[in-house]
Amino acid sequence: MTHVDVTGEVCPRPALIVRRELSELEEGETLIVEGDYPPAQKNLTRSCEKRGFDVNTIESAENGSFELEITVTEFASIG
Amino acid sequence: MTEPATTEPPRLTEFADLHGCSCKVGQSELDDLLASAGVDEDHPHLLFGVGEDAGARLLSEDLALVQTVDFFTPIVDAPTEFGRIAACNALSDAFATGATANVSCLVVMGLPRELTDVASDILVGMSEALEEVDGAIVGGHTTVNPWPFAGGAITATADPGDLLTSEGASPGDRLFLTKPLGVQAAMGAHRVGSEFEKTVRNAIERPMEEVVSEAIAWMTTPNRDAALAVRDHATACTDVTGFGLLGQARVIAANADVGVEITSLPVIEGTPALSELFGYGLEDGESAETSGGLLVAVSEDEVSAMRTAFDRRDVFAREVGTITTGSGARLVNPTLDPISR
Numbered sequence: 001m002t003h004v005d006v007t008g009e010v011c012p013r014p015a016l017i018v019r020r021e022l023s024e025l026e027e028g029e030t031l032i033v034e035g036d037y038p039p040a041q042k043n044l045t046r047s048c049e050k051r052g053f054d055v056n057t058i059e060s061a062e063n064g065s066f067e068l069e070i071t072v073t074e075f076a077s078i079g
Numbered sequence: 080m081t082e083p084a085t086t087e088p089p090r091l092t093e094f095a096d097l098h099g100c101s102c103k104v105g106q107s108e109l110d111d112l113l114a115s116a117g118v119d120e121d122h123p124h125l126l127f128g129v130g131e132d133a134g135a136r137l138l139s140e141d142l143a144l145v146q147t148v149d150f151f152t153p154i155v156d157a158p159t160e161f162g163r164i165a166a167c168n169a170l171s172d173a174f175a176t177g178a179t180a181n182v183s184c185l186v187v188m189g190l191p192r193e194l195t196d197v198a199s200d201i202l203v204g205m206s207e208a209l210e211e212v213d214g215a216i217v218g219g220h221t222t223v224n225p226w227p228f229a230g231g232a233i234t235a236t237a238d239p240g241d242l243l244t245s246e247g248a249s250p251g252d253r254l255f256l257t258k259p260l261g262v263q264a265a266m267g268a269h270r271v272g273s274e275f276e277k278t279v280r281n282a283i284e285r286p287m288e289e290v291v292s293e294a295i296a297w298m299t300t301p302n303r304d305a306a307l308a309v310r311d312h313a314t315a316c317t318d319v320t321g322f323g324l325l326g327q328a329r330v331i332a333a334n335a336d337v338g339v340e341i342t343s344l345p346v347i348e349g350t351p352a353l354s355e356l357f358g359y360g361l362e363d364g365e366s367a368e369t370s371g372g373l374l375v376a377v378s379e380d381e382v383s384a385m386r387t388a389f390d391r392r393d394v395f396a397r398e399v400g401t402i403t404t405g406s407g408a409r410l411v412n413p414t415l416d417p418i419s420r
Contacts, residue, residue, distance in 0.1 A: 010096045012267040012357035016275040019356070037096065047358030079355070 006035040007065075014040040015047050022053065022070065023078045031070045038064035052076040089194055091153035091161055092270055095226040130334060131244050132172040132317055133233075143239040145178035150187045150230025154266050154369050155295060158197040162204025163299040165229040168320075168370040170212060174302040175318040175373055177243040177310035178235035184209050185232040186219030194227055201229050212303045241310050248315035248335040248376035252402040255385070257305040257394055258297050258372025259418040260324055261350025261361055265294035266369075268353050282356045283349040285419075290349040293420050297347070298370040304392045305373045312377050312385035319371030325364030327374050328400070328408035335376075338405025341413055345397040348417035364410055376402055 004021045006014040014035055021031050033044065045055045045068065052075035059067040104112075113119075118129055126143060128134035133147035149169040153161045166184065173182070186205060190198055198221065206216055219231065268279045269291045280287055302318060309316060315335060319327045328339040341364055354361035372395070377385050389396040397416060 012271060012359070013275070015357045016271060016278060019278070043358030043360075045358070046360055046363075047355065050355065050358075 001030050001032060003032045003034070006033060006037070006040065009035065009040070010037050011039050011043055015043055018044055018048070018070070019078060022048070022072065022076075025072050027072050027074055027076070029072050032058075033068045033070060034066070036063075036065045041066040041068065044068060051079055089197065090156040091158065091194070091197070091227055092156055094191055094194065095152035126239060126242060127244050127246075132175040133178070135176060135178070135242055137239055141238055143178070143237050143242055145173050145176050145235045145237060145242070146233070147172035148187065148230070148232040150228050151369070152226050152228050154262075154298070155269075158200035159204035159207075160295060160299065162201035162206075162229060163208045164204075164295070164370050165201070166205040166208035166231060167299055167301050169231040169233050170208070170214070171302045171318045171370060171373075173233045173235040174306035175243070175316050176237070177241045177306055177316065178237035179212070179303050179306050181234070181236040182209065182212055182214030183217045183234045184214060184219075186216055186221070186229070187231055188219065188221045188229045189224030190221070190227045191225055192223060205229070205231065208299070208301060212301050243310055243313055243316040245315050245317045245331045245334040247313075248331050248337050248402045249378065250337055250402055250404040252314050252376040252378050253382055253398055254328075254339065254341075254400040254402060255309075255375045255377060255396050256319065256324070256345060256372050256399045257302065257309075257375070257389075257396050258300065258319075259345040259347045259395070259397075260319070260366065260368060260371070261347035261354065262294040262298055262369050262371070263367045264350040264353035264357060264359050264361055265290045265347060267357050267359065279353065279356070282352045285349050287349075289419075290347060290353070293347050294350075296420060302373050305394045305396075308388040308392045308394045309373060309375045309377070309385060312381040312388060313375045314378055315376040317374050319368045319374050321367040321369070323360070323365045323367055324374070324399070325408055325410065328364070331374070331376065331402075332406060332408045335402070336406070338403035339400060339408035340403055340411045341400040341408065342411050343397060343399045343416055344413045345399065345416040345418050348419040351415055362413075362415065364413070374399075
């Protein structure tokens, strides 16, 4: 399982960092994303789901910190 | 947050984590705040207030005073441009009510100590925008603040009969927008830096600089001419801001007790691909806008006259949807309409 920490990064960089990480993964593999910028959670979820990735929210705290589990499905495309 | 550079001119956007109207507190949080504090619009001589773009008081039979305040963090790095955008954005809330006369601005500005040198350039930009709408800066207040911000408290006057709110929309009305969408994505592309520059450039079929400069051109276009074009014809008006087109359509739906269906999304050419890359939701009508256009409802029998008024004043306008008998706002198979200047 691959892990990327986008803590301290503000949009749109988290989406671009995650995209770069996902481009290295194969179908069935999973990326864990940690971050702390509230809009990034929504933006990452939206951009990944629209590209066919499966997004599971592991943590979503009131202070904005979040942890997402993103899985490469057979339909996923980096675009 | 990236550490601000010290050897080159300061990049204003690096001093804040949220930019432009993306700073806006969410609609539901705002509603909760106002409700918890007991703030409402029940005051003598108040024509409208909380829940609208601006407040309006009846001063005399033929004169209403419109007041509003708006400020935000830098969405661009150049101080003069930032000042122009901040002023146009603050003015827009007054123009959305149809008030365009006696425009005055009290500047509200906060800067970190290391940015105090750019204050005068920000003011120059604001002053230029005020001059363009025959208004003036008449005072203000400045403060030291960790994040830079600028904007203003705006006053303007109007004949009470000319005033518009978001409440007047009726089922059957058609909906128009006076600027294309997409500035959040354009300015996001501007900020990503060299590490992802190639990715961003590869995502769009036109030079990134064109997309950015068009976004800035739209943000620095005051909504006054649009207000003058619509106020004799519209049933309702608001301006598109950090809530995005769909969020602002929801405001009309809630305040007018109607439904809103969005069928077309005029977008700055190139911004949908950028939004998709960043996950901003432009194609869903959810991307934040800064100094966005007026969102105007007009009855069927006034559409032709309003189109003529747009043409006469050389105001951009596109039909984006309709008012229905339902509730809430939704997209209905929207067409993306790419716009280039």
